[in-house]
Amino acid sequence: MSEPSKQHQVLFVDDDRAFLQVIRDLFVSWSEDAWQVYCAESADEALGILKTRKIDLIVVDVNMPVLDGIQFIRILNRRYPHLKKAVITGFATEEKRSTCLTEGAELFIEKPRSADGLKSVFTMLCELVSWTPQKGFQGVLRQVGLYDVIQMECLGRNSSILEIHNRQIRGRIYIEDGKIVHATAGDTVGHDAFQKLLSLASGEFQLQPFEPPSERTIEGSWEFLLMEAARVRDETASQAPAIKTAAKPEPSPVAEISPAVSGFPVRVSETLICSGQGDVLYAWQCPDVNTRVTLLQHIAQQTTRLGQLLPLGSFDRLEIQLATGRVVAQVKPDRMILVHTAPVTANHSQKQA
Amino acid sequence: MNDTLQKWLVSDAIAPGMLGCGALLPDRTCLSYSFNETCTREQLDSMLHQLAETMALLASNGLASRRLTWAFEQGRVLLVARPDGLLLGLATQSNTEAAQNVDRLAADFLKLDLSH
Numbered sequence: 405m406s407e408p409s410k411q412h413q414v415l416f417v418d419d420d421r422a423f424l425q426v427i428r429d430l431f432v433s434w435s436e437d438a439w440q441v442y443c444a445e446s447a448d449e450a451l452g453i454l455k456t457r458k459i460d461l462i463v464v465d466v467n468m469p470v471l472d473g474i475q476f477i478r479i480l481n482r483r484y485p486h487l488k489k490a491v492i493t494g495f496a497t498e499e500k501r502s503t504c505l506t507e508g509a510e511l512f513i514e515k516p517r518s519a520d521g522l523k524s525v526f527t528m529l530c531e532l533v534s535w536t537p538q539k540g541f542q543g544v545l546r547q548v549g550l551y552d553v554i555q556m557e558c559l560g561r562n563s564s565i566l567e568i569h570n571r572q573i574r575g576r577i578y579i580e581d582g583k584i585v586h587a588t589a590g591d592t593v594g595h596d597a598f599q600k601l602l603s604l605a606s607g608e609f610q611l612q613p614f615e616p617p618s619e620r621t622i623e624g625s626w627e628f629l630l631m632e633a634a635r636v637r638d639e640t641a642s643q644a645p646a647i648k649t650a651a652k653p654e655p656s657p658v659a660e661i662s663p664a665v666s667g668f669p670v671r672v673s674e675t676l677i678c679s680g681q682g683d684v685l686y687a688w689q690c691p692d693v694n695t696r697v698t699l700l701q702h703i704a705q706q707t708t709r710l711g712q713l714l715p716l717g718s719f720d721r722l723e724i725q726l727a728t729g730r731v732v733a734q735v736k737p738d739r740m741i742l743v744h745t746a747p748v749t750a751n752h753s754q755k756q757a
Numbered sequence: 758m759n760d761t762l763q764k765w766l767v768s769d770a771i772a773p774g775m776l777g778c779g780a781l782l783p784d785r786t787c788l789s790y791s792f793n794e795t796c797t798r799e800q801l802d803s804m805l806h807q808l809a810e811t812m813a814l815l816a817s818n819g820l821a822s823r824r825l826t827w828a829f830e831q832g833r834v835l836l837v838a839r840p841d842g843l844l845l846g847l848a849t850q851s852n853t854e855a856a857q858n859v860d861r862l863a864a865d866f867l868k869l870d871l872s873h
Contacts, residue, residue, distance in 0.1 A: 717829050723828065
C-alpha cells in the first residue's frame with residue numbers, strides 16, 4: 405500500500421473573481437483533493453494568507469490594480485525566496501515573460517481560453533508544485549577545491565554526502581559527524597574509491613543531505629585521509645611505479661593537501677573553531693586567538709549587514725585570497741570557523757620529512 | 758579617471774544576474790550602478806564602504822588581500838583592490854551570466870588604464 409501523498413497548498417492571486425471560482429472548482433476536482441486551493445483578489449489578501457498558511461505554490465496574475473503581478477513577485481522573492489512562483493496573464497508578451505522569469509517566477513503562463521487550455525495549465529502547475537529543488541550546494545572542482553569542501557564539512561562536524569562526477573566516473577563520499585565513513589567510485593569502495601575521487605582533475609560535485617551508507621568502509625582522521633589522498637594523487641601524477649596504501653604512517657599534525665584548483669600542494673597552516681558566541685572550541689597555530697575571534701565576530705556582523713542590503717540569501721563563507729595562500733571563514737549561528745592554507749615551501753617539506 | 762571607469766562599469770559589468778557594481782575611489786567616494794531594483798545605489802555605496810572596512814581590518818590582522826569573495830546561498834559579492842587604492846565591488850546572483858563573468862571583470866579591472 406502506498407503512503408498517502410502530501411496535500412499541496414496552492415494560492416491563486418487574481419482580481420478576476422469569476423476566474424478564481426472556476427480555477428478553484430476545476431483544480432480541486434482534477435487534483436482529486438491532492439490540492440488545497442486558496443484564492444486572493446489582491447496582493448494584500450495574498451500576503452495575509454501567506455502569513456498564516458504554508459503555501460507550496462503561488463500563481464499570480466500580472467495585471468492587477470494597485471500592486472501589479474511583477475512587483476508582487478519581486479516582493480515575494482525577497483520575503484519568501486523558497487516559495488514556488490508562477491505568473492499567469494491574459495496578455496502575454498516576450499518582455500513580460502522575460503521580466504517575470506528574471507524576477508524569480510518559475511513559470512510564465514498565458515491565461516487559457518478553453519477547458520483544454522485550463523487542463524494544460526493544471527498539468528504544468530502539477531509538475532511545478534511536485535518538483536523538489538535540490539538541497540545543498542553544487543560546484544565545479546576547478547572553481548572550489550574538493551579538499552576545501554571536505555575540510556569544511558569535517559571541521560564543522562557536519563553530516564553530508566558529497567556526490568562527485570565527471571564523464572568517466574561517478575562517486576560519493578559519506579561524511580558523518582565530521583568523519584569520512586564511506587566512499588564509492590564506480591565499482592570501487594573504501595579508501596581506493598576516496599583516493600580515486602580526490603585524484604580527479606576536473607568534474608562537478610554536489611553536497612547532498614546525509615543518508616546512512618549501506619556499509620562503512622573508511623576509518624581514520626580526515627586530515628590523514630586527505631593527506632594520503634594528496635600523496636597518492638601526486639604519485640599518480642608523476643607516474644610513480646607503485647601506490648602504497650597498506651603501510652600507513654602516523655598522521656602529521658599538519659594536513660598537507662593538494663587542492664584540485666591549482667595542482668600545487670598546500671598545507672593547513674592555521675585553524676580556529678569557535679561557538680557562535682566566540683568561545684574557542686579548537687585553535688591550532690593561530691598567531692593570536694583573541695584577535696582572530698574578534699575578526700570572525702566582525703565578519704559575522706558584517707555578513708548580517710550585507711545580507712540585509714542584498715537579496716542573496718544566507719551567508720556561506722568568506723574567501724580571502726592572500727598573496728601566498730588562502731583563508732576561508734565560515735560563520736553560522738552556532739559556530740565560526742577559520743582555516744588558513746598556504747603553499748608547501750621547500751623548508752616545510754624538509755621539516756615534515 | 759572617472760569617465761573611463763564609469764564607461765567601463767556601465768558597458769562591461771552589466772549582464773543578466775548582476776545586481777549591481779561599483780568602485781570605491783581612494784578619496785572614499787563611490788561610483789555605483791544598480792542593475793536590479795532590489796539593490797539600490799545607496800545600498801551598493803554602503804556595501805562598498807563595509808567591504809573596504811573589512812579589507813583594511815584583514816590587512817591589520819596580517820591577512821592583506823587584494824581579492825575577497827563573500828559567498829551567499831544565492832549569489833556572491835566580490836571585492837577586488839588595485840595597487841592604486843581603487844576598489845571594485847560586484848554583487849552577482851548564482852548560476853547567471855554575470856557570475857560566470859566575474860573573473861574576467863576582475864582581471865580587466867586590474868588592467869584598466871585610468872591614467873587619462
